[in-house]
Amino acid sequence: MIKFFLMVNKQGxxxxxxxxxxxxxxxxTLLETEVIKSCLSRSNEQCSFIEFKDFKLIYRQYxxxxxxxxxxxxxxxxxxxxxxxxxxxxxxxxxxxxxxxDIMFNLDKVHIILDEMVLNGCIVETNRARILAPxxxxxxxxxx
Amino acid sequence: MVVPSLKLQDLIEExxxxxxxxxxxxxxxxxxxxIRASFRxxxxxxxxxxxxxxxxxxxxxxxxxxxxxxxxxxxxxxRFTDKRVGxxxxxxxLDERHEAHLLITNSIKNDLSQGIQPVQGLALCTxxxxxxxxxxxxxxxxxxxxxxxxxxxxxxxxxxxxxxxxRKVPELSNVFLPPCAKLLHExxxxxxxxxxxxxxxxxxxRIENWMGTPAYRRxxxxxxxxxxxxxxxxxPPPFTSPTLTPGILLGxxxxxxxxxxxxxxxxxxxxxxxxxxAQILRTxxxxxxxxxxxxxxxxxxxxxxxxxxxxxxLGRNHEESSETMNDxxxxxxxxxxxxxxxxxAVLFETVLTIMDIRSAAGLRVLAVNILGRFLHNSDRxxxxxxxxxxxxxxxxDHSAVQRHRPTVVECLQETDASLSRRxxxxxxxxxxxxxxxxxxxxxxxxxxxxPPDLRADxxxxxxxxxxxxxxxxxxxxxxxxxxxxxxxxHVRDDAVANLTQLIGGAQExxxxxxxxxxxxxxxxxxxxxxxxxxxWCIGEYGDLLLEGNFEEIEPLQVDEEEVLALLEKxxxxxxxxxxxxxxxxxxxxxxxTRLRGDNNPIHQVVSMGLSFLPHPAVAHCxxxxxxxxxxxxxxxxxxxxxxxxxxxxAAGCGV
Numbered sequence: 001m002i003k004f005f006l007m008v009n010k011q012g013x014x015x016x017x018x019x020x021x022x023x024x025x026x027x028x029t030l031l032e033t034e035v036i037k038s039c040l041s042r043s044n045e046q047c048s049f050i051e052f053k054d055f056k057l058i059y060r061q062y063x064x065x066x067x068x069x070x071x072x073x074x075x076x077x078x079x080x081x082x083x084x085x086x087x088x089x090x091x092x093x094x095x096x097x098x099x100x101x102d103i104m105f106n107l108d109k110v111h112i113i114l115d116e117m118v119l120n121g122c123i124v125e126t127n128r129a130r131i132l133a134p135x136x137x138x139x140x141x142x143x144x
Numbered sequence: 145m146v147v148p149s150l151k152l153q154d155l156i157e158e159x160x161x162x163x164x165x166x167x168x169x170x171x172x173x174x175x176x177x178x179i180r181a182s183f184r185x186x187x188x189x190x191x192x193x194x195x196x197x198x199x200x201x202x203x204x205x206x207x208x209x210x211x212x213x214x215x216x217x218x219x220x221x222x223r224f225t226d227k228r229v230g231x232x233x234x235x236x237x238l239d240e241r242h243e244a245h246l247l248i249t250n251s252i253k254n255d256l257s258q259g260i261q262p263v264q265g266l267a268l269c270t271x272x273x274x275x276x277x278x279x280x281x282x283x284x285x286x287x288x289x290x291x292x293x294x295x296x297x298x299x300x301x302x303x304x305x306x307x308x309x310x311r312k313v314p315e316l317s318n319v320f321l322p323p324c325a326k327l328l329h330e331x332x333x334x335x336x337x338x339x340x341x342x343x344x345x346x347x348x349x350r351i352e353n354w355m356g357t358p359a360y361r362r363x364x365x366x367x368x369x370x371x372x373x374x375x376x377x378x379x380p381p382p383f384t385s386p387t388l389t390p391g392i393l394l395g396x397x398x399x400x401x402x403x404x405x406x407x408x409x410x411x412x413x414x415x416x417x418x419x420x421x422a423q424i425l426r427t428x429x430x431x432x433x434x435x436x437x438x439x440x441x442x443x444x445x446x447x448x449x450x451x452x453x454x455x456x457x458l459g460r461n462h463e464e465s466s467e468t469m470n471d472x473x474x475x476x477x478x479x480x481x482x483x484x485x486x487x488x489a490v491l492f493e494t495v496l497t498i499m500d501i502r503s504a505a506g507l508r509v510l511a512v513n514i515l516g517r518f519l520h521n522s523d524r525x526x527x528x529x530x531x532x533x534x535x536x537x538x539x540x541d542h543s544a545v546q547r548h549r550p551t552v553v554e555c556l557q558e559t560d561a562s563l564s565r566r567x568x569x570x571x572x573x574x575x576x577x578x579x580x581x582x583x584x585x586x587x588x589x590x591x592x593x594x595p596p597d598l599r600a601d602x603x604x605x606x607x608x609x610x611x612x613x614x615x616x617x618x619x620x621x622x623x624x625x626x627x628x629x630x631x632x633x634h635v636r637d638d639a640v641a642n643l644t645q646l647i648g649g650a651q652e653x654x655x656x657x658x659x660x661x662x663x664x665x666x667x668x669x670x671x672x673x674x675x676x677x678x679x680w681c682i683g684e685y686g687d688l689l690l691e692g693n694f695e696e697i698e699p700l701q702v703d704e705e706e707v708l709a710l711l712e713k714x715x716x717x718x719x720x721x722x723x724x725x726x727x728x729x730x731x732x733x734x735x736x737t738r739l740r741g742d743n744n745p746i747h748q749v750v751s752m753g754l755s756f757l758p759h760p761a762v763a764h765c766x767x768x769x770x771x772x773x774x775x776x777x778x779x780x781x782x783x784x785x786x787x788x789x790x791x792x793x794a795a796g797c798g799v
Contacts, residue, residue, distance in 0.1 A: 022240070028205065045559060047562060048525050051562065079445065082446075083446070104156055105153055107196075122304050125300065
């Protein structure tokens with residue numbers, strides 16, 4: 001089960017955070033800082049899986065942004081690694097070459113995309129067209 | 145005159161422009177004040193914009209609890225945009241500890257029963273993220289109804305909401321068990337699900353009528369040129385394929401997994417569907433029909449992984465199911481394309497499943513070989529999962545894993561800390577009677593160069609393995625000595641006691657041990673465990689040391705003054721712990737009975753040493769021993785030992 005999904009940049013600023021298991025608000029910033037510290041301290045040659053307290057962290061770096069997913073013991077790390085890439089591909093398609101600013105200024109849309117893909121810590125949909133369809137309809141509606 | 149509050153974009157710009165934390169806080173506080181004011185008496189139509197700003201602020205870590213009631217109001221509104229923001233807010237700001245959360249139960253119930261799909265989707269999403277036990281109980285019937293609705297969009301969400309409900313309220317498993325079988329069956333007798341009729345009551349009728357027309361499609365295609373081919377269908381995409389409703393399948397498998405993990409009856413019940421699952425998996429692997437969900441050439445790896453996980457749970461400790469799965473697993477293992485990560489993920493899950501069920505021996509060997517292949521892979525992630533799995537297997541399939549021992553030992557040289565840690569654990573687990581010498585050499589070489597956080601584990605691992613498999617006592621003593629010299633500060637406390645016991649018990653090696661320890665001590669007095677053992681040994685066998693006949697090492701004359709000087713150095717050194725000083729003192733006192741020469745130098749050093757001892761009881765005890773030994777006293781064996789034993793036990797230092 002996925003415990004949390006974070007997008008944090010190199011300076012430690014959170015760009016997206018979604019928790020599937022409750023974490024107190026004041027503990028969240030602490031968690032995020034620790035997570036980003038452990039990811040930043042690793043070099044490119046090291047593997048993308050870290051053991052952190054009682055979760056496993058799987059992270060991928062895209063330019064200046066780290067996408068970190070915290071999972072419990074039962075998840076297949078490599079499948080989640082693939083899932084992170086899938087998520088980024090969906091974002092790429094929607095925003096046409098997504099950048100950090102796109103995510104910042106369109107946070108609610110990114111939340112909608114993530115909600116279509118992960119429900120309650122379980123992966124529900126991985127097909128790009130199906131994920132983006134509701135969002136595109138919403139866009140149409142709000143434009144008119 | 146109210147200063148107009150900022151739009152979200154402007155707020156973000158301002159926050160980014162703030163140079164210091166204090167400035168940022170100021171901007172945010174000002175904005176929060178605006179938001180609060182607008183909640184009180186602002187325009188309800190713009191409320192959702194205020195709330196979006198609040199989410200951004202909340203994400204940065206600032207308090208946002210005053211937005212909770214607003215979320216409720218927005219959820220209850222009839223506009224879709226309001227509902228969307230309200231539900232998102234409920235997910236972000238509310239949780240079961242706030243009493244407010246129960247208030248949305250009613251809204252969710254209304255939304256779920258009204259049959260407007262996007263709204264149902266929103267409600268289900270929020271319910272599955274923050275639904276508490278009471279909410280789940282209230283809404284279970286609603287969700288159950290939605291499980292069997294024709295629209296796949298809502299169904300897949302309802303299924304995963306059911307998973308959440310079962311986690312919160314395990315009794316609900318009974319409610320959700322019957323639909324599962326139906327959901328799986330439906331896949332086989334699947335019919336083409338056509339365009340469902342949906343209605344947005346709050347949306348302009350024009351759009352509603354327009355959405356099915358070619359004009360709409362053209363517009364969509366024009367705006368997103370690069371996705372034209374994919375988005376030629378309105379929402380939700382009709383499933384023209386007669387056999388597949390993949391999103392639902394993924395959800396169903398997750399639900400069944402959750403049910404089986406929680407109750408043994410569910411497990412028995414679902415064992416019957418193993419052939420069906422096997423069929424689904426077989427189709428995915430061989431015909432590759434689910435091209436919509438394929439990732440780098442592997443059809444729907446996430447579904448494959450999920451099915452494999454379920455098969456693992458169903459086949460565990462059950463001969464019959466495991467037998468049906470054998471062929472299938474072999475097929476998956478051989479047919480999966482491993483050039484990309486997705487294929488490797490599936491292969492990894494297959495290996496885990498093979499290891500957990502009662503599989504055929506040949507299959508297990510295949511699994512271990514796959515892991516061995518992974519170990520040679522250049523991708524670090526793959527090596528990591530291979531090492532982790534091999535560690536799990538080493539108990540049950542020891543001989544199979546042994547074959548890959550050389551590769552594992554190579555992995556010790558990894559620069560990555562997670563990998564070298566895994567390699568260390570695995571190497572220690574692979575040590576057995578026949579390979580102990582070779583492995584110990586490798587491990588000792590590793591100990592010299594390994595990162596500090598692994599030293600303690602490595603040292604204790606080596607000592608433990610040495611204890612279990614030492615071919616000869618002398619080798620054992622050598623090994624421990626080497627560990628103490630290399631990583632003395634990291635060994636556990638009982639290592640000293642173990643070593644002293646070991647040496648004490650090996651009569652023929654007394655001379656050898658004392659000589660080696662003396663040499664080691666002469667070189668370096670900083671490693672405390674080493675110093676303690678050496679001091680003890682010199683005290684016990686000092687006479688052997690001074691006699692100077694050693695078989696294998698070149699003879700070197702050691703006289704009393706040198707030994708004394710060394711012990712004095714230990715006593716005086718600021719690096720020595722009190723316990724170490726205790727050992728040295730005791731050694732000196734023992735020597736005074738064993739050496740034939742004048743005892744005065746010894747007594748001088750002892751008196752000096754006593755002044756270092758911190759604890760009065762210890763000093764007292766040593767004083768007592770000192771005076772006892774100072775009297776002309778023949779070096780009686782048992783009597784002396786007893787005396788020293790009592791005294792030293794009281795003082796807390798070893799004898």
